[in-house]
Amino acid sequence: MPRATRDGVSIYYEHEQGAGEPVVFVQGLGYGRWMWRWQREAVAGGHEVVAPDNRGTGRSDDGLSRLVTKLPGKLRTPIIYTLAGYSVEGLAADLEAVLDDAGLYDVHLVGASLGGMIAQQYALEYGRAKTLTLLSTTHGGEDAVAMPEETREVIFDAPKGASERETIRHRMRPAFSDRFTNRNPHLIDRILEWRLEQDAAEPARVAQAAAGANFDVRDRVWELRTPTLLLHGTDDRVVPVENARLLHEKLPNSRLETIEGGSHLCFIEEPDRVNETLLAFLDEHERSTARSRSP
Structure with a gap:
C-alpha cells in the first residue's frame, strides 16, 4: 500500500499503471475514493491513475489531536472548525508529497468541490500539473456565490437520534437531484455502504469543511495558464453554477461545459457525458504534447 508522509501524517494513495500520462483524482469534502469510480474506470488502461485519500479520509491519517477528537461533538466541532481545521494549502502540500513519492510529473489533475479547490491551490504553488479539470467548485472569497442557507442546514445537520447511515443519507440529499435519488434506490444504498466504509470520520470532515470555508484564490486564479476544463451542473444546490x-x-486558458439540470455530483449522475468530455480533453492535451515533442 503506497503512502506518503508530510509533517508526520501518513497519506494513503492508490497508483495504477497505464499507457498514457498520469491522471490524479482529488476527492470532495469528506468523500472517499469511491466517488471517482466511474471516471477511473473510463481512464483505466489508457492512463496511469493516482487516487489519494485526502487527510482524514479513508486510509489516510487525520493528524488531529486525540484530546480534541475525543471531546463531545457539540464541543469538538467549533474547536476544530475555528482552531484546528485543515487548510487548502496544507491539503495541496499533502498532494505534492504523494506525487513526489510516486515520482510523477506532468499530471492531469481532476478535482471536484473541495478537490477542485485543492487542485487550484496545487497548480498555483507547484509545477507538476499539466492540465486541470475542475468540477462543481469555486475560487472562494467574497466574489463567490455562497452555498444556499437551506443546503448548509442539511449537509451540516445531524438529525437527533439518527443512525450514522441515516445521517449520511440526510446530508447527501442536496448533492444529488431528487430525480436521480428516486430512480436509483439500489445505487443510493450502495453509495451509502461505500461512504460508511471510506468517507472521513466526523472530526476530519469538520476539519476539511474549515479548509473549504477559508479558501480564497479569487485574486490569484488569473495567474494559472494551465489548460483547464470546467464542468458544472446547472442545478448544483451545493456550489451554484455561477461559480463556474x-x-x-x-x-x-479555460473551457466551460455546463450540464443542463446537473447536480453537484453530476459526474455520478451523468458519468457518460462527463467521461466523454474528460477523455476528449485529456486526449487533446496528450496529443498536443506528442506533436510538440516530434522532430
Whole structure:
C-alpha cells in the first residue's frame, strides 16, 4: 500500500499503471475514493491513475489531536472548525508529497468541490500539473456565490437520534437531484455502504469543511495558464453554477461545459457525458504534447 508522509501524517494513495500520462483524482469534502469510480474506470488502461485519500479520509491519517477528537461533538466541532481545521494549502502540500513519492510529473489533475479547490491551490504553488479539470467548485472569497442557507442546514445537520447511515443519507440529499435519488434506490444504498466504509470520520470532515470555508484564490486564479476544463451542473444546490462562470472569466486558458439540470455530483449522475468530455480533453492535451515533442 503506497503512502506518503508530510509533517508526520501518513497519506494513503492508490497508483495504477497505464499507457498514457498520469491522471490524479482529488476527492470532495469528506468523500472517499469511491466517488471517482466511474471516471477511473473510463481512464483505466489508457492512463496511469493516482487516487489519494485526502487527510482524514479513508486510509489516510487525520493528524488531529486525540484530546480534541475525543471531546463531545457539540464541543469538538467549533474547536476544530475555528482552531484546528485543515487548510487548502496544507491539503495541496499533502498532494505534492504523494506525487513526489510516486515520482510523477506532468499530471492531469481532476478535482471536484473541495478537490477542485485543492487542485487550484496545487497548480498555483507547484509545477507538476499539466492540465486541470475542475468540477462543481469555486475560487472562494467574497466574489463567490455562497452555498444556499437551506443546503448548509442539511449537509451540516445531524438529525437527533439518527443512525450514522441515516445521517449520511440526510446530508447527501442536496448533492444529488431528487430525480436521480428516486430512480436509483439500489445505487443510493450502495453509495451509502461505500461512504460508511471510506468517507472521513466526523472530526476530519469538520476539519476539511474549515479548509473549504477559508479558501480564497479569487485574486490569484488569473495567474494559472494551465489548460483547464470546467464542468458544472446547472442545478448544483451545493456550489451554484455561477461559480463556474466566475472561474471561466478569470482563468485565461479555460473551457466551460455546463450540464443542463446537473447536480453537484453530476459526474455520478451523468458519468457518460462527463467521461466523454474528460477523455476528449485529456486526449487533446496528450496529443498536443506528442506533436510538440516530434522532430
